[in-house]
Each structure stands twice: as structure tokens, then as C-alpha cells.
Amino acid sequence: MRKPLVALAALILAACSNSGAASDRSPSPVGGGTAGGLIAYAAANGVGVLDPSSGKSTVVAPLPAGGAFRVAGPVWGPAAGLDHPVLYFTVHDDRPPERRTTAGVVPYDWLFRVDPFTGATDPLAASMDTMSEGPIGLVANSRYLGMSVGCCSTYEVDALDLTKSAGPLKVLARPPAQTAFFTEGAAPGSSGLLAVRAFGTGAWYWLNADAGVVNPFPLKLGPDDGPIAISPDGTMVAVANIDHGAVIEPINSALPLESPSASAAGTSTPSSTPSPAPSGVKHVNSKLLHPDGLAWSPDASQLALAVSGEVQLYKASAPDGPAATRYLTGGGVVGVSWSGPITGETFGSVKAGPGPQTAVDALLATTKLPAQADTPANRPLTKIYLWQFDSSKSSPIASISDVQEATLAKYPPMNAAVVFHHWAATDTWALLGGCYRYRVVIAGSVAPTAFTFGLTSNALCSAKPTTTVSPSPS
Numbered sequence: 001m002r003k004p005l006v007a008l009a010a011l012i013l014a015a016c017s018n019s020g021a022a023s024d025r026s027p028s029p030v031g032g033g034t035a036g037g038l039i040a041y042a043a044a045n046g047v048g049v050l051d052p053s054s055g056k057s058t059v060v061a062p063l064p065a066g067g068a069f070r071v072a073g074p075v076w077g078p079a080a081g082l083d084h085p086v087l088y089f090t091v092h093d094d095r096p097p098e099r100r101t102t103a104g105v106v107p108y109d110w111l112f113r114v115d116p117f118t119g120a121t122d123p124l125a126a127s128m129d130t131m132s133e134g135p136i137g138l139v140a141n142s143r144y145l146g147m148s149v150g151c152c153s154t155y156e157v158d159a160l161d162l163t164k165s166a167g168p169l170k171v172l173a174r175p176p177a178q179t180a181f182f183t184e185g186a187a188p189g190s191s192g193l194l195a196v197r198a199f200g201t202g203a204w205y206w207l208n209a210d211a212g213v214v215n216p217f218p219l220k221l222g223p224d225d226g227p228i229a230i231s232p233d234g235t236m237v238a239v240a241n242i243d244h245g246a247v248i249e250p251i252n253s254a255l256p257l258e259s260p261s262a263s264a265a266g267t268s269t270p271s272s273t274p275s276p277a278p279s280g281v282k283h284v285n286s287k288l289l290h291p292d293g294l295a296w297s298p299d300a301s302q303l304a305l306a307v308s309g310e311v312q313l314y315k316a317s318a319p320d321g322p323a324a325t326r327y328l329t330g331g332g333v334v335g336v337s338w339s340g341p342i343t344g345e346t347f348g349s350v351k352a353g354p355g356p357q358t359a360v361d362a363l364l365a366t367t368k369l370p371a372q373a374d375t376p377a378n379r380p381l382t383k384i385y386l387w388q389f390d391s392s393k394s395s396p397i398a399s400i401s402d403v404q405e406a407t408l409a410k411y412p413p414m415n416a417a418v419v420f421h422h423w424a425a426t427d428t429w430a431l432l433g434g435c436y437r438y439r440v441v442i443a444g445s446v447a448p449t450a451f452t453f454g455l456t457s458n459a460l461c462s463a464k465p466t467t468t469v470s471p472s473p474s
Contacts, residue, residue: 034346037298037339040087040116041311042071044332046355047089049116050311051347052297052304052338055327058347060087060116062355069356070094070133072147075140076339077162079113084345086115088124088145088162089335091356092134098420100376105364106422109134109149111160111169111429112356117345119353123455124166126363126431128424137183137227138335143190144209146172148183149428153199155180158429159209166434172207179214181207185228185237187253195228197221206256215256219249229294229303232340236316238284238294238303245288246305248316249281283320285312295338306336359455363431366453367422370446374421378445384423386416388430391437391460398460400439401450435461 039050046062073089091110098104111124132151148155156174180199187193192210202223206215224242234253293306305312312323373382389395415426433455442449
């Protein structure tokens with residue numbers, strides 16, 4: 001089976017190069033904004049933003065060297081309380097994992113949001129993942145973000161409503177009760193339709209995030225096709241082929257009028273039959289190998305491909321042939337996403353942020369076992385008790401310091417366990433960002449030790465700011 005992602009190259013991008021003159025530039029910034037949108041990309045040195053009108057690029061979320069993190073995305077999407085789009089991406093900690101007798105990391109999957117115009121980088125969720133190489137198929141529109149998480153026949157589809165503040169991810173399909181799906185694309189706008197490909201059969205469907213059902217997919221695509229990108233008006237789809245580049249063809253991305261084939265929550269094999277492929281298929285550089293990502297310009301006149309480690313731009317109306325423009329050649333690009341028109345912000349406003357490693361390493365430091373518990377004799381005796389609470393308001397969980405039966409009965413803890421020299425919450429996406437905080441009690445092999453931590457900050461959101469009193473002049 002084809003690997004859905006290509007590993008990030010173990011190199012640092014020395015320069016953002018542009019080979020060849022651009023023959024189809026995007027509109028220049030107008031009215032205090034960017035009419036032609038900006039292109040987001042994931043490369044070996046980080047997640048960045050590219051201005052297609054000038055070819056300039058800036059890394060907004062740097063990544064550690066050597067392929068330490070495996071990335072999915074980025075994708076543009078909204079964020080509650082902001083009037084401009086932001087970037088979402090995932091990382092999987094690919095550094096050597098710890099073993100009983102060796103040091104290392106506990107591998108986590110992370111979902112991050114970075115505001116490219118302020119540099120603010122926020123962890124939205126974290127999930128221990130010792131079985132896979134991280135999330136794949138990160139897709140988004142103006143309402144939902146979706147992705148596949150897991151391994152092999154156990155991939156589940158998780159979604160996040162981007163119009164709401166930080167909260168848990170919603171499971172749309174989870175084996176064995178439902179089919180294992182690969183997320184391949186999303187219908188534009190606020191649609192709840194995510195394009196998915198079934199594991200094993202390779203059949204395509206709409207997974208309806210609003211209704212929690214599976215709908216027929218309007219095109220007959222192959223088991224090795226994808227990912228896809230649907231134009232902003234919903235009338236054209238660009239499909240990555242396993243080889244021979246990509247194709248563009250018409251599509252109807254409206255909610256299907258047919259009754260859903262089955263509930264996503266109660267079937268293991270959807271039975272809907274896709275409609276025959278329409279005529280008018282157009283090839284995009286059929287001499288290329290498989291593109292890792294595709295994205296349309298806001299007016300659908302151009303198509304961006306992440307392919308061969310670079311960003312390539314094509315005129316949608318051009319005949320089958322080479323790219324009109326190539327950017328970031330040699331940069332190890334594996335993902336691409338093109339925003340809509342952006343009001344009030346331009347490429348000149350883009351700012352670099354700290355990147356994800358600070359948050360990743362902070363969680364590893366927080367979850368390290370106390371030295372007395374981290375011994376061959378004491379590790380089996382160590383018990384981890386973990387609770388989640390919303391720190392924007394007062395909660396009795398914030399002061400839990402014992403693990404008496406009465407306490408556990410009143411406040412049932414989350415699932416957590418010792419993992420060699422660390423401990424971890426064991427449920428998928430158990431740890432959330434925002435104002436969520438976690439109360440921990442470590443007991444069994446040591447005297448009960450209690451503390452509070454969060455992915456974004458250990459301080460409670462309800463805590464009042466400390467007022468600093470200036471000393472009086474003497």
C-alpha cells in the first residue's frame with residue numbers, strides 16, 4: 001500500500017529559490033489585504049507562508065533539524081475570535097523512543113494552530129501514539145478540520161469544529177464498529193462533507209461530519225488516487241494520481257440528494273455506489289510522480305502542487321506540460337494549502353513564531369516520573385491519577401491531592417499509565433489546549449505528589465493577574 005505521507009527530508013533549507021520566471025502572477029495586495037491569497041507549506045525547516053505574487057516565503061513555525069518531527073498539513077482555516085485565517089498542522093515526535101534501559105521520548109501526536117500574522121503558536125491537542133507515524137490526510141474548509149489517525153486497518157477519522165473555541169475532537173468513524181477511512185479532501189465553504197477512501201476496498205465516499213453518515217461520492221476514483229483539492233466554487237476537483245501527476249475534472253460537491261448509504265456510526269462496509277466519472281478530464285503535468293498535496297488559488301485559475309520536494313504552480317487552463325512557476329526547490333516540501341482572499345493582512349505582516357518543539361518538550365518534562373519512582377522495582381508500583389478541568393472557572397478538581405476511594409468515586413480519573421520513564425494519558429487526543437488543565441497525583445511507589453499542568457500554560461485561566469506595586473520613592 002502506498003505510504004500516504006513522505007518523510008520530511010533531513011536537511012535545512014538554505015535558501016528559498018525560484019527557478020523560472022512566473023508567467024501567471026496572483027493579484028497584488030489591494031485594499032489593505034491580499035486578494036490572491038497566500039500559500040502555506042510544510043518543508044524540511046518548518047511550516048511557512050509563500051506569497052505567490054512575489055515568490056517570497058517565511059517560515060512561521062520552525063521544525064527541528066534531522067526529521068525529528070513528522071508533519072501533516074498545513075491547512076488554512078478560521079479560528080474563533082479572529083477575523084483572518086490561520087494555519088493548522090500536526091506533528092508526530094519521530095525522535096528515538098525511550099526503552100526500559102535507554103533514554104528517549106514518549107512519541108506524541110500534536111495538533112497545532114499558528115497565526116501567521118502574529119506568530120502565536122498554540123497546541124490544541126496531544127495524543128500518545130506508539131503505533132503509527134502520526135496523523136495523515138489533514139484537510140479543512142471554513143468549518144471543519146479532519147484527519148485520519150491510527151495505523152493500518154484501525155485508522156479512525158477525527159474532526160474539529162474550527163468555528164468554536166478549543167474543545168475535544170469528534171470521532172466520525174472508528175474501527176471495528178465503522179470502516180477505516182483515509183481522509184483525502186473536503187468540500188469547500190462550511191460544508192460538512194469530507195472526501196474519504198476506504199481502507200482495503202479503496203472505494204470513495206463523502207463522510208458527513210454534520211450528520212454522522214456516509215454519502216455517495218459523485219466521482220469514480222481509484223484506490224490509489226488522492227489527495228484531492230476542490231475549487232472554492234465547488235465545481236472542479238484536482239486529483240493526485242499515483243503517478244502521471246494530477247488530473248482536473250468537474251465535480252458536484254453539494255450535499256448529495258440521495259439518502260445516505262448508512263450511518264458512519266453503525267456500519268463497517270458502506271454500500272453506496274459512486275456515479276460514473278464525468279467527461280472533461282484534464283491532465284496536469286502527466287510526467288510528474290505522485291503529488292503530496294494540491295491547492296487551488298482563490299479564483300481557481302491556478303493550481304499549486306507539493307511535488308518532488310517543492311511547490312509548483314500551474315495555470316488551470318494550460319495544456320498538459322511543465323509548471324509555470326516553481327518555488328522552494330530543494331526545500332523538502334510535503335504539504336501545501338492556498339488561502340482565500342485575506343482582508344487587512346498582507347505577506348508583509350507575516351511573523352515567525354516559536355514553532356512546536358517548546359510545547360512538545362514541555363510535556364515530556366512535565367510527565368517524567370519522579371526519580372524515586374523511576375526504578376525497576378518501583379515502576380510497577382507507581383499509579384497515575386489524572387483529571388481534566390476547565391480552568392476558566394472554579395473547579396474542585398484543581399485542588400485534588402489524595403487518591404482516597406471517596407475522591408475517586410466522586411471524581412473518576414482519566415485513563416493514564418506509566419510508560420517506561422514517563423507517564424501518559426492513554427486515550428486518543430486526551431490532552432487539550434486552551435483553558436483545559438490537568439490535575440495529577442502520582443502515588444503507589446512514592447508519597448502522593450499532586451500538581452497541575454496544561455498544554456498551553458500551567459496557570460489557570462481563572463487566575464487573576466498579579467498586580468505589581470512599585471516601591472515608594474525614599
